[in-house]
Amino acid sequence: MPEITELAIGDIVAEKNFHLDRDSLVRYAGASGDFNPIHYRDDAAAGVGLPGVLAHGMLTMGLSIGPVVSWLGDAGKILDYGVRFTKPVVVPANGQALITVIAKVVELDLDAKKARIDLQTSFDGNNVLGKAQVWVQL
């Protein structure tokens, strides 16, 4: 468990790469109950004018918090977590989409022992989440 007194604004507390393929999307569909076919069928995605099969926004949001949970050692320390979905993650039929997550300290509340961690989640050189902010209890 990290100590708040050892943290400074700007510290990178976690960083991780994720490789998404079509199997990942099917597994998330099953686990979450979101079976929208744009997340696993090329014809369904093309039919509504999308550039390809997209990862569920909630999958991107879900994997992005993982490195912070690992750093904390306890998912129970997450107080709130919000994101904006700014760009889609296109997942090819044969191949992988590489997603990079960097978690950085942006605000410290020493009295309440709370820290705000911002996430930078990128795919193909673009941030796919905006205002990805997590408040954690330390």
Place this chain on the structure above:
Amino acid sequence: MVNPNIQGKRYPRSASYLVGREKIREFARATFASEESIDLTVAKAAGHKDLVAPPTFPIVLQEFGLKLVIADPEAGLDFARVVHGEQKFVFQRPIIAGDLLTSELSVASVKSLGGNHMVVFDTEIFDESQTLVCTAISTLVVRGEDA
């Protein structure tokens, strides 16, 4: 076209949902969480009586409420035109395996923006003692007919 009059509407409380330990593991693995985060010994050492659900797990309960909105003819929400704009989870306490939860969705706001609609839904999640556990806030963008 979303009916702006559904702003403030509350949908009926969901049936009880029992949070299963293996469901937590399934969801955690599907979101690439570490094996340590679904290790019972680790959870107990951190003071929890069972596994802690991943932070985005409440989406499963939010889904129950959204299904009611989609099925509601008054709402006029065409799901084929929906794009997920924003999502937030605010925890009063973590969700733990064994929790018996219910959820209740309400429409916080309906706004028009350049031919599109932005609808904000609040889903409150309660435990067996009717204590608020978590609020899931979802902003859906509904593309206009000509968009």
